[in-house]
Amino acid sequence: MAKRLLESSQNDQANRKNSKIEKKEVSFYEEEETDDSFDSFYQDEEDDLSDIDWEEVSLDGSLTVTFGNIRRDREKVSKYKRKHNKKAFNYQRLKYGLHLIMIPFMLFLLKSRMKWIDDERLNRRLRRSVPKLIGKKFKDWDVRDPAFKMDSLRTLLLGLVLWFRSNYKMNSNGIRQNFNRLQYLIKYADNQNENSISESTYKKVLENQQEFYGNRPLINHGVEDIRKMAKRKMANRDILTLFFFIILENVLPGPKKLYLCFALPLHDYDIRCNKVKWQIEHGIGKVPNRFDSDLIQPYFWIELEVPTLSDGELYIIDPIAHLGEREMVLKTREDQFVPTYQPSVDMKYNLNQKFHYVVRINHAEKVLQDVSPRYVPNVCYRYFELSESSPILKSKHYTSYQYLSKWLKVLNKKKASVHHYAIMKKIALTNFTLPKSVTEIKRTDNFVIPSLLKSNEVLKACAKQAATFTKGDNSQEPIFWRRDVIQLKSKQHWAILGRSILPNAQPLKRKKYLPMRERMVRNLDKYVIKELFSYEQTMKSPKYPSTYCDHLGQEHVITDLSHYKNKFGNIEIYSKETKPDGFELIPLSKEVDIKCLIKEYNKGKRKMQKIKYLDVVSGFDFKQKKGHAIPKIESILVKETDYKAVQLLKQQTKVLLGLSFWDILLRKLRVNDRLNAEYGNVGNNEETLDDH
Amino acid sequence: SKSTNVSYERVELFENPKVPIEVEDEILEKYAESSLDHDMTVNELPRFFKDLQLEPTIWKLVRNEDVIIEGTDVIDFTKLVRCTCQLLILMNNLTVIDDLWSMLIRNCGRDVDFPQVALRDHVLSVKDLQKISNLIGADQSSGTIEMISCATDGKRLFMTYLDFGCVLGKLGYLKM
Numbered sequence: 074m075a076k077r078l079l080e081s082s083q084n085d086q087a088n089r090k091n092s093k094i095e096k097k098e099v100s101f102y103e104e105e106e107t108d109d110s111f112d113s114f115y116q117d118e119e120d121d122l123s124d125i126d127w128e129e130v131s132l133d134g135s136l137t138v139t140f141g142n143i144r145r146d147r148e149k150v151s152k153y154k155r156k157h158n159k160k161a162f163n164y165q166r167l168k169y170g171l172h173l174i175m176i177p178f179m180l181f182l183l184k185s186r187m188k189w190i191d192d193e194r195l196n197r198r199l200r201r202s203v204p205k206l207i208g209k210k211f212k213d214w215d216v217r218d219p220a221f222k223m224d225s226l227r228t229l230l231l232g233l234v235l236w237f238r239s240n241y242k243m244n245s246n247g248i249r250q251n252f253n254r255l256q257y258l259i260k261y262a263d264n265q266n267e268n269s270i271s272e273s274t275y276k277k278v279l280e281n282q283q284e285f286y287g288n289r290p291l292i293n294h295g296v297e298d299i300r301k302m303a304k305r306k307m308a309n310r311d312i313l314t315l316f317f318f319i320i321l322e323n324v325l326p327g328p329k330k331l332y333l334c335f336a337l338p339l340h341d342y343d344i345r346c347n348k349v350k351w352q353i354e355h356g357i358g359k360v361p362n363r364f365d366s367d368l369i370q371p372y373f374w375i376e377l378e379v380p381t382l383s384d385g386e387l388y389i390i391d392p393i394a395h396l397g398e399r400e401m402v403l404k405t406r407e408d409q410f411v412p413t414y415q416p417s418v419d420m421k422y423n424l425n426q427k428f429h430y431v432v433r434i435n436h437a438e439k440v441l442q443d444v445s446p447r448y449v450p451n452v453c454y455r456y457f458e459l460s461e462s463s464p465i466l467k468s469k470h471y472t473s474y475q476y477l478s479k480w481l482k483v484l485n486k487k488k489a490s491v492h493h494y495a496i497m498k499k500i501a502l503t504n505f506t507l508p509k510s511v512t513e514i515k516r517t518d519n520f521v522i523p524s525l526l527k528s529n530e531v532l533k534a535c536a537k538q539a540a541t542f543t544k545g546d547n548s549q550e551p552i553f554w555r556r557d558v559i560q561l562k563s564k565q566h567w568a569i570l571g572r573s574i575l576p577n578a579q580p581l582k583r584k585k586y587l588p589m590r591e592r593m594v595r596n597l598d599k600y601v602i603k604e605l606f607s608y609e610q611t612m613k614s615p616k617y618p619s620t621y622c623d624h625l626g627q628e629h630v631i632t633d634l635s636h637y638k639n640k641f642g643n644i645e646i647y648s649k650e651t652k653p654d655g656f657e658l659i660p661l662s663k664e665v666d667i668k669c670l671i672k673e674y675n676k677g678k679r680k681m682q683k684i685k686y687l688d689v690v691s692g693f694d695f696k697q698k699k700g701h702a703i704p705k706i707e708s709i710l711v712k713e714t715d716y717k718a719v720q721l722l723k724q725q726t727k728v729l730l731g732l733s734f735w736d737i738l739l740r741k742l743r744v745n746d747r748l749n750a751e752y753g754n755v756g757n758n759e760e761t762l763d764d765h
Numbered sequence: 766s767k768s769t770n771v772s773y774e775r776v777e778l779f780e781n782p783k784v785p786i787e788v789e790d791e792i793l794e795k796y797a798e799s800s801l802d803h804d805m806t807v808n809e810l811p812r813f814f815k816d817l818q819l820e821p822t823i824w825k826l827v828r829n830e831d832v833i834i835e836g837t838d839v840i841d842f843t844k845l846v847r848c849t850c851q852l853l854i855l856m857n858n859l860t861v862i863d864d865l866w867s868m869l870i871r872n873c874g875r876d877v878d879f880p881q882v883a884l885r886d887h888v889l890s891v892k893d894l895q896k897i898s899n900l901i902g903a904d905q906s907s908g909t910i911e912m913i914s915c916a917t918d919g920k921r922l923f924m925t926y927l928d929f930g931c932v933l934g935k936l937g938y939l940k941m
Contacts, residue, residue: 725773728935731915732771734908735932738894739865741901746868 164256169342169469177480179337187333187434190319192296198303199316200323207236208324215326223382230402234392237317243364244307246287248338253358254278254285257349278353287360310365310393314373317392331436332376336428370394370416376433408496410504414448430477441481442493446501453505454518456498457556462608464530464560468518507540521555529605531581533557561605569692571648572611580604617653634687643688644710657716658689660708670722684715771936779934782850792849796842805840807833820856822885826927855930858939862930872897885926
């Protein structure tokens with residue numbers, strides 16, 4: 074029955090999806106559905122992500138990436154497809170993986186760009202390209218009184234930008250991602266041979282990557298090439314921003330703080346491309362020209378602070394992309410949100426430039442700082458104070474953010490500025506849009522409504538309503554901050570994680586569920602109630618006691634193993650720290666059957682002299698038999714005094730094993746030798762006969 | 766275990782041999798000579814063995830680490846007594862050991878490959894043992910690792926004449 078239910082719900086989903094497609098206009102992109110399959114994949118790889126050791130790769134030379142043949146043989150593919158119900162490849166996963174993997178590369182790119190800024194010859198050339206008139210204006214400005222200086226700085230900067238734009242030109246493309254091409258290449262790798270047209274298209278897409286990524290300037294000789302670009306006054310949008318940075322650094326007198334901002338062009342795992350084949354065949358996703366005119370927003374820009382004039386005031390300068398004068402030089406405050414840099418989320422456009430993170434690096438100290446909240450809305454979740462059991466900790470957005478933060482820490486080699494973090498937190502927590510639909514709630518990490526809580530989630534008692542959500546049928550439901558959600562686990566689950574429920578803790582939630590055992594025999598009404606507890610209601614599992622009190626209240630040391638025996642005849646030790654004092658664990662090995670050794674040893678021994686042991690359950694195997702938790706027994710528990718005896722037994726067995734091999738070898742060899750001596754080697758005899 | 770011919774009692778008999786009183790006295794006397802004004806060190810081992818008139822072809826195979834206090838080069842008296850007694854047992858059985866050792870050396874072909882090496886100076890590796898056990902029709906890698914490990918306390922991948930003598934002692938092949 075359950076299965077039928079599942080199927081019908083799947084059909085429903087499919088129908089809904091179809092109708093959605095019919096209703097909507099054809100758009101190139103669509104937001105990814107929030108499905109749990111992503112989370113489950115993520116949990117598997119959770120550990121892998123944190124364990125990777127990264128090597129520093131210098132980005133000044135060329136980088137060669139090779140990949141094996143991604144085409145699998147047909148039989149394998151069809152098998153795979155059958156098994157996975159045609160969901161052969163999870164592009165969202167790939168995108169998320171690429172998104173993560175690119176973070177360190179992008180940060181290194183920003184750092185290496187900053188190194189060019191210190192090049193003396195590059196500075197000289199760019200400084201000299203500024204007309205004397207402009208230089209004089211800045212000098213004149215410098216000697217005026219502070220009030221005038223504050224009022225006129227923006228105008229002055231705007232003039233510099235306008236001059237720069239008419240003198241320095243774009244001649245090549247910047248950085249961009251192109252998931253359309255990647256998805257197309259992977260998806261059609263197996264059936265490109267279906268007809269000759271698609272074959273030739275596939276080949277074209279594979280071989281002409283510059284059509285999809287553009288022609289980037291060649292930098293083979295490091296900064297020397299950059300000097301040449303400065304001489305010709307032509308480069309791509311990233312390097313031109315760098316040029317303006319250097320010019321500003323040179324012409325603006327007095328103390329100042331200049332920052333180069335970089336909106337990391339990472340893959341966006343939140344959106345997916347529709348009809349990728351059709352798109353490719355119609356040339357969508359190709360780079361239109363060498364000016365990157367499809368990338369309406371910049372991804373490199375400059376922040377300027379002039380601390381002596383006014384504290385907290387910030388000039389944001391985009392010397393390349395924006396058309397309006399307001400956006401070219403924007404005067405704002407450091408704790409203000411700047412909406413003009415966030416690309417529009419219109420699914421009909423090329424969304425390759427949407428960004429999650431903006432990182433800036435300052436000229437003087439070369440410290441990298443995350444300034445995303447200033448430019449990206451709805452990132453409250455990154456600044457929540459989260460409890461150990463918050464589900465946000467496991468969300469893909471948050472993991473990505475943590476990954477970025479980790480890299481920033483690594484690259485900065487020192488602690489981040491607390492003041493800066495506070496400003497960013499303030500912007501982030503005050504800049505959000507309330508979700509207007511259920512899908513939006515599902516997608517956001519900021520908010521939740523009670524009806525969308527998972528069965529193992531609960532709101533904290535102190536949770537305060539953030540807003541009210543009106544559903545389609547005009548019924549209302551309170552909206553809460555997602556930071557107030559905590560995940561619960563059963564007593565058994567906590568035990569496996571090495572934690573015990575605090576005494577007197579009341580379960581925060583009870584979950585009704587059907588054990589797999591009952592489900593398989595179709596006992597659909599034999600459900601079990603599971604009590605769920607939060608992390609805060611647990612403590613590190615204590616050691617098993619090593620003493621006990623008798624009925625007279627006297628304390629005795631436990632020497633009898635049976636004291637620890639549970640109803641299954643074993644002891645559960647999930648973490649070594651809970652092992653009782655006075656007892657030792659002995660790992661079971663395949664080479665020596667320790668239990669058998671002990672049995673042999675105990676033969677003919679008096680009861681007191683026998684070695685006693687207890688099987689230790691250290692976890693459960695859920696995969697071996699569906700619906701069953703098979704206890705894993707990988708060690709035994711013995712008394713400390715017996716531990717040495719067992720070790721000795723092990724040692725003796727090993728020696729005796731070796732000796733018995735020796736014994737056999739020597740005996741056989743002796744027989745062999747004697748036979749040869751007395752009867753001669755048959756082979757040799759024949760040879761001697763032949764000789765005669 | 767596979768064979769009733771090996772027993773741990775016999776191993777212990779060789780590992781902790783009973784030392785005749787007159788032998789112990791002699792060892793003590795020579796030891797005292799070497800450590801009159803200082804602790805005896807490994808440098809004095811050769812003279813010590815020479816004074817006792819032990820067989821030089823065997824005592825030169827004694828490894829320092831078997832007779833010292835761990836982490837120093839000072840001789841551990843108990844270990845030294847045990848080692849000396851074992852050497853004495855081996856010396857009383859040289860023909861037996863020579864016989865069996867040369868059988869091994871012949872069967873793995875080392876005598877032909879290294880003709881200039883004296884019999885007691887040969888060493889056997891895991892590969893040599895494998896060759897021999899193939900010869901007698903044992904299936905590959907049957908126990909050769911265990912055998913080397915047993916002969917060298919799991920410390921090395923090759924064994925010497927002395928190691929082999931001790932194996933025979935533990936097996937009970939030698940007159941005590």
